[in-house]
Amino acid sequence: MRTIVLWLACVLALASPPWAQAAPDDHAGAIGALADVRAAVAEIVRIEDGYAVGHGAYVRAAHRAMNALVGRRDDGYAASYGDPGDGVGTLGHLDIMLDKVGSSLWTPAIEGAKANVLAAADNLQSALGQKEMEEYEADLTRALANLALVVGRPAQDGVLGGISGALGNTTLGVPWGATSVSGCALPSRAPAYGIVAQRLVYVALPRRSASAAIPDELSISRVVVRADDVVLYTHGAVAATTACGHASRMQRTREVALAAPEPPFTAAQAHAGSAVYRKSCLQCHGADLQGTAGPAVAGTEFLTTAKRNKWSLEDLRVTVFQNMPFSNPGSLTPKQYADVSAFLLASSCYPAGTRPFPQTDSSTLAAVKLGPISGAKPTNAKLGTCAVK
Amino acid sequence: MLRKVIGFAVIAVVSVVAVSRLGAQSSWPTTDSYLNADTDTADWILPARSYTGNRYLAHSDITTANVSTxxxxxxxNVDARGPLETSPIVWHDTMYVTSSHNDVYALDAKTGAVKWHHAYKPHVIAFSANRGVAIGDGKVYEATLDGNLIALDAATGKTLWSVVAAHDTTNTFYTMQPVPYKDMLLLGAxxxxWGGIGYLSAFSAATGxxxxxxxxxxxxxxxxxGSWSGDSWKRxxxxxxxGVAIDPATNTLYADAGNPQPDFLGTIRKGTNLYTNSMVALDISGATPKLKWYHQFIPHDTHDWDPAMPPVLFSGTVGGTARKLVAAGDKGGNFWVLDAGTGALVYHLPVSTQKxxxxxxxxxxxxxCPNTNGGVEFNGGSYMPETNxxxxxxxxxxxxxxxxGTATYVSGQFYLGGAFPKLVGPSTGYMSAVDIGTxxxxxxxxxxxxxxxxxxxLSSGIVFTGGVNGDFTAYDAKTGSVLWHYPTNQTIQAPPGSYSLGGKQYVVVASGPAGINFADPRFAAGAPTLEGTYSHPTKATITAFTLP
Structure with missing residues (x-):
């Protein structure tokens, strides 16, 4: 008896094997979250496709969709309209999944999904305040676009895969209590889930019950039928199994997972922009970028305003390139405008990258939403700004 | 008629009783004080001295003979995070001023010593600026950059109450000085x-x-x-x-509504776009204002040429006939004179280059031309009866x-449908004296x-004004010759005021850093002033002047 206890303790103390499955019960949470999103989408689609007359029906639909998304523990929950979801809400499920120490391969996808749920909720909230049908529908359409990203695609992993992608490509797809094995080899018996470095490589199902047990969120790239079982290989199986035998290298590899597209700019641009700022902007926006005659343009005050007003990087670009410096708009060169934009982003603690801030119109900037940056390490904690070197 | 007279008599008795009961607190301006502000030589209790909006003193110890001394x-010095645009309010021995970021100061009007300082930290949408406070009943009122109307204890500067006055704080802020009128505070947003619809509000002075x-x-x-195509009126x-002017005898409020939006794109708002770029005369005797007349200066403006000058009511002589008139000025470079009773145009005169x-x-x-910062700006001008x-x-x-050719509304950003214009050519200014008779x-x-x-x-024949180069100047009202000047070495974009204390007349003006409109680096490059060269100021100062 004592031996067994010791053995269990050892197992628990050791690092998880590479095919370890998700904690209890993240899989069920993801499935619940997905169901709630679909319930919300159904509400919106029903009202958009229908011919409802009167404001009340639209308000009701938006509230019901909101309820399914945020769950009954959220302030935005309006019980009187009913809840097509399970009451926990997509947000509730995702929060439970994310509320733990450490991160998994699926964490970025779930964080991305959460960000998109919040965006959808914002749009639904906005819809509830609209007086014009056209504007109400525009908000709902935006919410639907957000929710499409929450659901995501099983064929895609990372943040663009959404919840489906995480279920179909990572350990999140393994139900609690199911057997996980190393995905580098075929399973000795089914059902079993093949895992390599937290990636789901295959799902093996007993032949007799396979047709009824294929998970909805699986994007199947290859099927191997054996005597007793069916092995369904995932979309990412080939890529994942190249790591077989190279586990140490895999462990060193960190996936750069982004919750949203990052602003493009280089460190060199930000550096050059510092001089432009001093010459043409500092007088109104201040040495600390918190504004004197003009408003704050970096740090917590700026990012909070940007989030509240849903500013995209394109909104910032238009204001800077077209209307600044206010006393002589359009007086800088495109390079100076791009550099100073980079300086502002760097001052707000966005990380520099390899893609430069564009000097001309760029369709990509509209997708980059500005707002407080999680994990940022400001050099001025009070202002939330970073010194630019 | 008899009934009306009795009504007035009753009100008068009640106010006398109220004043005597309040004892020490009766030292605050009463309704009568505001109505008679133009004859009060000691104080300055309304933004432009009286409800007429005319910065004019009928009695002045400072004369053309002694002004040079x-x-x-x-x-x-006060908070210098932005330009000073404050119009000082003076009551007895205390002056109340504001900084660009809504800090409020009570100063000893004789020495300039700070009695109290109320610091404020507003969220700034676009410009930091404030044109000053209102006072009454032991309170100091200010409208803030984050859309609040606040009341401070006039004795201590402590906040008594604060209300969110703007309807949409993402695109609306306050720079205007609240105007006390019959237990109300009048305030424009x-x-x-930034994509809003203009509105003038009245708030209870007691509660906000x-x-x-x-x-x-x-x-x-x-x-x-119908002067707006489609849904364009919504933004x-x-x-x-x-600012506003009021004729208390007829309960008529005169206000200028600013430019239409999107500022530079007219194709999506076809029509004359009423009541933008218009003076409106409102009957404010009832529960809600009623439009008496309007006069649109620039229909369907596409250059942000709003009538920035606060209206000035005055009785002037035109072609030998005395008339009640109201003056306006716009950023399009026009000076307008209208009939105050009907809004009919008397004449207009370009005061800046137009092209x-x-x-x-x-x-x-x-x-x-003018540029968007051009023409007649927000401090307007004043009328002198002595010179007409x-x-x-x-x-x-x-x-x-x-x-x-397109405009997109983004919450909290400019809604322009284009770009603010790029300055072309020189950047200069005029001081003009317009003969109202001709x-x-x-x-x-x-x-x-x-x-x-x-x-x-000043009735003694002097006109004071300040330039963005910091020169504060006294002109001979008849000839335009410079009688006196003082280099503040800061930007002046606040209006001058005057008060008397201890038998001495003072003239006061605020100066400070250049505002966002005049922060052009070229202004700093050693440009000439009457006393040397201009450099960008970093301090903000209230300066009072008096005779020796």
């Missing part, structure tokens, strides 16, 4: 370049509770709504942001305007710097 009495709003853009079913602009005014901004850009002349500073600039210039001074400092007229 005018000396600095005191100077007090700044939202005319909203009494009424009057929107400048007529909604569906209202007269004037039509027309902010009332600089290309009828061409809408194009994709490639076209030049028009109106003194008005103006800005002379041209700009290159562009519009991509509608022609009595005299004009072309100055090396933009002039937006308003004007203070």
């Amino acid at each position: 005018l000396k600095k009495a005191w100077a007090t 700044s939202n005319g370049d 509770k909203r009494i009424w709003d009057w929107e400048t853009i007529p909604g569906p079913g209202q007269p004037g709504h 039509g602009g027309g902010a009332i942001w600089s 290309g005014q009828n061409t809408e901004p194009s994709r490639t850009g076209n030049i028009a 002349a109106f003194y008005v500073p103006s800005v002379d600039q041209c700009g290159q305007w562009t519009s991509p 509608g022609k210039f009595l005299w004009r001074k072309h100055l090396a710097f933009p002039q937006i400092g308003g004007a203070l007229s």
Whole structure:
């Protein structure tokens, strides 16, 4: 008896094997979250496709969709309209999944999904305040676009895969209590889930019950039928199994997972922009970028305003390139405008990258939403700004 | 008629009783004090001294003979995070001023010593600026950059109450000085370049509770709504942001509604766009204001040429006939004189260079004058009965305007449908004296710097104004010759005021860093002033002057 206890303790103390499955019960949470999103989408689609007359029906639909998304523990929950979801809400499920120490391969996808749920909720909230049908529908359409990203695609992993992608490509797809094995080899018996470095490589199902047990969120790239079982290989199986035998290298590899597209700019641009700022902007926006005659343009005050007003990087670009410096708009060169934009982003603690801030119109900037940056390490904690070197 | 007279008598008795009961607190201006503010030589209790909006003193110890001996009495530095635009309020021995970021100061009017300082940290949408406070009943009122109306204890500067007064704080802020009128505070919102609809509000001076709003853009079913194509009226602009004048005898309020939006794109708002760029006369005797008349200065404006000058009511002589008139000035470089009773145009006179005014901004850009910061700005000017002349500073600039042909509303950003114009050519200013009798210039001074400092007229024949180069100047009202000047070495974009204390008359003006409109680096490059060269100031100062 004592031996067994010791053995269990050892197992628990050791690092998880590479095919370890998700904690209890993240899989069920993801499935619940997905169901709630679909319930919300159904509400919106029903009202958009229908011919409802009167404001009340639209308000009701938006509230019901909101309820399914945020769950009954959220302030935005309006019980009187009913809840097509399970009451926990997509947000509730995702929060439970994310509320733990450490991160998994699926964490970025779930964080991305959460960000998109919040965006959808914002749009639904906005819809509830609209007086014009056209504007109400525009908000709902935006919410639907957000929710499409929450659901995501099983064929895609990372943040663009959404919840489906995480279920179909990572350990999140393994139900609690199911057997996980190393995905580098075929399973000795089914059902079993093949895992390599937290990636789901295959799902093996007993032949007799396979047709009824294929998970909805699986994007199947290859099927191997054996005597007793069916092995369904995932979309990412080939890529994942190249790591077989190279586990140490895999462990060193960190996936750069982004919750949203990052602003493009280089460190060199930000550096050059510092001089432009001093010459043409500092007088109104201040040495600390918190504004004197003009408003704050970096740090917590700026990012909070940007989030509240849903500013995209394109909104910032238009204001800077077209209307600044206010006393002589359009007086800088495109390079100076791009550099100073980079300086502002760097001052707000966005990380520099390899893609430069564009000097001309760029369709990509509209997708980059500005707002407080999680994990940022400001050099001025009070202002939330970073010194630019 | 008899009933009306009795009504007035009862009110008068009640107010006398109220004053005597309040004892020490009766030291605050009463309704009568405000109505008679123009005859009070000691104090300055309304934004432009009296409800007429005319910065004029009928009695002045400072004369053309002694003004050259005018000396600095005191100077007090205040928060310098932006330009000072404050119009000081003086009551007995205390002066109340504000900084660009809504800090409020109570100063000893004799020494400039700070009695108390109320610091404020507003969220700034676009410009930091504030034009001053209102006082009454032991309170100091300020409207803030984050859309609040606040009341401070006049004795201590502590906050008594604060209400969110703006309807949409993402695109609306306050720079205007609240105007006390019959237990109300009148206040216009700044939202005319950020996608809002302009409105003037009345709040209870006791509690800050909203009494009424009057929107400048007529909604569906209202007269004037047809002057907007489609839904363009919904973000039509027309902010009332600089100041108002009131004729208490008829309960008529005069206000100027600002430019239409999107500022530089007219194609999506076809029509004349009422009541933008218009003076409106409102009957404010009832529960809600009623429009008596309007006069639109620039229909369908596409250059942000709003009538920034606060209206000035005065009795002037035109062609030998005494008339009740109201003056206006716009950023399009026009000085307007209307009949105060009907709004009919008496005449108008260009006071800045005008060019290309009828061409809408194009994709490639076209030049028009004045520039968006040009013409007559928000401090306006003043009328002097002794000369029957109106003194008005103006800005002379041209700009290159562009519009991509589309406009997108983004919450908290400019809603322009184009770009603010690029300054083209020189940036100068004028100080003009307009002979009201003829509608022609009595005299004009072309100055090396933009002039937006308003004007203070003294019956002794002196006009004070300040330039953005920091020179504070006293002109001979008849000839325009410079009688006295003082270099503040800071930017002046606040109007001058005057008060008397301990038998001495003071003139006061605020100066500080250049505002966002005049922060052009070229102004700093050793440009000339009367006393040397200009450099960008980093301090903000209230300076009072008096005779030795």
